[in-house]
Amino acid sequence: xxxxxxxxxxxxxxxxxxxxxxxxxxxxxxxxxxxxxxxxxxxxxxxxxxxxxxxxxxxxxxxxxxxxxxxxxxxxxxxxxxxxxxxxxxxxxxxxxxxxxxxxxxxxxxxxxxxxxxxxxxxxxxxxxxxxxxxxxxxxxxxxxxxxxxxxxxxxxxxxxxxxxxxxxxxxxxxxxxxxxxxxxxxxxxxxxxxxxxxxxxxxxxxxxxxxxxxxxxxxxxxxxxxxxxxxxxxxxxxxxxxxxxxxxxxxxxxxxxxxxxxxxxxxxxxxxxxxxxxxxxxxxxxxxxxxxxxxxxxxxxxxxxxxxxxxxxxxxxxxxxxxxxxxxxxxxxxxxxxxxxxxxxxxxxxxxxxxxxxxxxxxxxxxxxxxxxxxxxxxxxxxxxxxxxxxxxxxxxxxxxxxxxxxxxxxxxxxx
Amino acid sequence: xxxxxxxxxxxxxxxxxxxxxxxxxxxxxxxxxxxxxxxxxxxxxxxxxxxxxxxxxxxxxxxxxxxxxxxxxxxxxxxxxxxxxxxxxxxxxxxxxxxxxxxxxxxxxxxxxxxxxxxxxxxxxxxxxxxxxxxxxxxxxxxxxxxxxxxxxxxxxxxxxxxxxxxxxxxxxxxxxxxxxxxxxxxxxxxxxxxxxxxxxxxxxxxxxxxxxxxxxxxxxxxxxxxxxxxxxxxxxxxxxxxxxxxxxxxxxxxxxxxxxxxxxxxxx
Numbered sequence: 001x002x003x004x005x006x007x008x009x010x011x012x013x014x015x016x017x018x019x020x021x022x023x024x025x026x027x028x029x030x031x032x033x034x035x036x037x038x039x040x041x042x043x044x045x046x047x048x049x050x051x052x053x054x055x056x057x058x059x060x061x062x063x064x065x066x067x068x069x070x071x072x073x074x075x076x077x078x079x080x081x082x083x084x085x086x087x088x089x090x091x092x093x094x095x096x097x098x099x100x101x102x103x104x105x106x107x108x109x110x111x112x113x114x115x116x117x118x119x120x121x122x123x124x125x126x127x128x129x130x131x132x133x134x135x136x137x138x139x140x141x142x143x144x145x146x147x148x149x150x151x152x153x154x155x156x157x158x159x160x161x162x163x164x165x166x167x168x169x170x171x172x173x174x175x176x177x178x179x180x181x182x183x184x185x186x187x188x189x190x191x192x193x194x195x196x197x198x199x200x201x202x203x204x205x206x207x208x209x210x211x212x213x214x215x216x217x218x219x220x221x222x223x224x225x226x227x228x229x230x231x232x233x234x235x236x237x238x239x240x241x242x243x244x245x246x247x248x249x250x251x252x253x254x255x256x257x258x259x260x261x262x263x264x265x266x267x268x269x270x271x272x273x274x275x276x277x278x279x280x281x282x283x284x285x286x287x288x289x290x291x292x293x294x295x296x297x298x299x300x301x302x303x304x305x306x307x308x309x310x311x312x313x314x315x316x317x318x319x320x321x322x323x324x325x326x327x328x329x330x331x332x333x334x335x336x337x338x339x340x341x342x343x344x345x346x347x348x349x350x351x352x353x354x355x356x357x358x359x360x361x362x363x364x365x366x367x368x369x370x371x372x373x374x375x376x377x378x379x380x381x382x383x384x385x386x387x388x389x390x391x392x393x394x395x396x397x398x399x400x401x402x403x404x405x406x407x408x409x410x411x412x413x414x415x416x417x
Numbered sequence: 418x419x420x421x422x423x424x425x426x427x428x429x430x431x432x433x434x435x436x437x438x439x440x441x442x443x444x445x446x447x448x449x450x451x452x453x454x455x456x457x458x459x460x461x462x463x464x465x466x467x468x469x470x471x472x473x474x475x476x477x478x479x480x481x482x483x484x485x486x487x488x489x490x491x492x493x494x495x496x497x498x499x500x501x502x503x504x505x506x507x508x509x510x511x512x513x514x515x516x517x518x519x520x521x522x523x524x525x526x527x528x529x530x531x532x533x534x535x536x537x538x539x540x541x542x543x544x545x546x547x548x549x550x551x552x553x554x555x556x557x558x559x560x561x562x563x564x565x566x567x568x569x570x571x572x573x574x575x576x577x578x579x580x581x582x583x584x585x586x587x588x589x590x591x592x593x594x595x596x597x598x599x600x601x602x603x604x605x606x607x608x609x610x611x612x613x614x615x616x617x618x619x620x621x622x623x624x625x626x627x628x629x630x631x632x633x634x635x636x637x638x639x640x641x642x643x644x645x646x647x648x649x650x651x652x653x654x655x656x657x658x659x660x661x662x663x664x665x666x667x668x669x670x671x672x673x674x675x676x677x678x679x680x681x682x683x684x685x686x
Contacts, residue, residue, distance in 0.1 A: 032548060034595065194480070194600045198600060297521045300477075307522065310526065313474045
C-alpha cells in the first residue's frame, strides 16, 4: 500500500470509477457471462435516470415525504463533553440516518434502485441481507411499489436478527434462508447472484452495499451520496465551514461511501472508516477486511478480501451481522491505497461499550454496526485538537440488536421477575 | 497434425464426424484418490476431453450439486496445488486433454503467470474461468497462450449477437456455449435457441462449440449432437451419480464409467 499524496486526477469524481468500472485496480465485473448484458443495461438505465428530471424529482420527493429526509445533523453535547480534556476537545456531530424510515441509511439505495427497476420494467426484486436492514428497506419499497420481493438471508443471521425477519415477512417479502457455507451475508449474496443469473430477464437485483460488479459500487454510492451532500450543507449552517473528520463504520461500506463521497476532493477533511475486529484481529475471528485482507475477487469485484493462502474466501466474524462480511467495496480499497481515507478496526467488546455509552449519554440506541464507528472515538478523540469538528454517520438504530446485546450483557439489564 | 492438444482432439473428432464427450468433475470430491481413478475410468469409457474443477469456497456459477461437491472436496483438504500434483502424476497415463475449471480468485491469488506455468507443467491443456468475462480475459488469454494453454470463453443465452462474435473470436480451444440462463445443474429440457446459437457460432469461424450447463443424460447429449455441436459437457448429472454411489456404499469411479458409457453410446448412436 502506498501512502503518497493522492493526485487531483485520482480524486476526481469522473475517475471513480473509470470507463471500465475500475477504481484504480479495484472493481471490475468478475461475473458469469449471463449477467454482463444486465449489468450494461443497468449502467445505461442509471445514467439516463440521473439525467431525467422526472426521475430525480420523484426520488427527491419520496426521500422527503416517505423516507423523512433530510435527516438532522445533531450536536452530541454530552458525548463531546465525555471526551473533553482540560484544554478542550473535539465537537461531535451525529448524522441521524437512524431516523430514516425503516431505521437505517439502507432505504436511500433501496428506494433509488426500486425506481430504477420500475423504469427498466422489472417486476421482481431480489436482495441479500446481513443484519436485515437492507432486507427490510427493500421489502418496504417493494410493498410501496407493488413489486414481488425475495430476500436471501443466511440462516445464522436469521437467528441473530429474528425481529427483522418478521418485519420483512410482515411487509410481504419472502425471506429465503441460505444454509450454504457460513450461512451469513457472504453466502446470502452468492445465492442472490445465482438467482439473478437464473432470472435475469424478469428480475432486478437490489444489491445493498457498495460492493459487487460494476456498476453497483457506483450506483449504490450515488444513491447514498445524499447523506454527505446534506451533511456538507448542514455543517456549513451549523459552524460555517467543512468538518475536520468524517467517521463511519465499514462492512461492505455503503454508509461510509455515502458520507465520504462529496468530500473526497476536499483533502483537508479526514475520512475514517471503522471495521469490525470481532474477537480481535489476532484471534483470526474478525471482519477487518481492509486492515488484514489481501487483493482478491469476491462477488464480482476486485477488492481487499479475507482469504487463505490458496485464495479460498475465509469466514468473517463480528457481533454485528451487518459487518460480518469478508469483502469490502472496491472504492474503499482504492481510497485506502491512494492514502485518501484511513481505516481502523474495533472489537465486539469495544462496540458494545460504545453502544451503551451513547444510550446513557445521548438517549440514542445505535445499531451494533454504527457502534463500531462510535467506539473509535475512544482512540481518536485524545489525538484531536480542541475545536475539531467530527461528524459520525449514525447509520442505524439499535432496536434490532437488543436481543444480541442482552445476551452479551448477561442478566445485568434483564427485568427482575 | 498441428495445434494445441484441444485443437488436435477436435480436428480428429471432426474427421471422424463424432461429437466430443466432455465430462466435468470436481477434483477431490470426496477425495483425490477417487478423482484419480475416475479420470482414468472416464478416459477408458470414451471421454474426449475432461473438465476438472478446482474446488472453490464461493462458486457463483454453480448450482447446488456442484456447490456441495466443492464443499466436500474442500472439507477433505483439497488445494489447487494438490489438484495440479494429481494431474502431474497422471502424465503418460491420462492422454486426453484436461481443461481446468477454476474461479478467478484462486487463479489471481497465485498470480496468472505462476498459475499458468504450473498448470502447463502439470499437463493441462486449457482453462475455463466462469467468472472472468471477455472484458477481463485479454491478459489471461495471452499469458495462457504463452504457456501453450487455451483459455476457453463462455457464451450465454443472454449474450447479444455482436458480443457473441467478439467472444467467439477471442475464445481458444473451443467456445463454451452455456445452454441455459442459470447456474450449473440438471435440467429436464434444454432452453430453446441453443440450436440457433450453435449454428451462429459455427458460422463465425472454425473454433469448435461445446454445449454445457443442464445436460442431464443421453437424450439431451444426442440432441446437442443433432444440433451440430462439437462437444457435450456433462457436469452436475455426473457429479450427482458419483455422489449417490458414495452414499449408497458403491464406487464413484465405477458410477462415472457407467454414466459415461451410456453417454458415449448416445453420442455415437
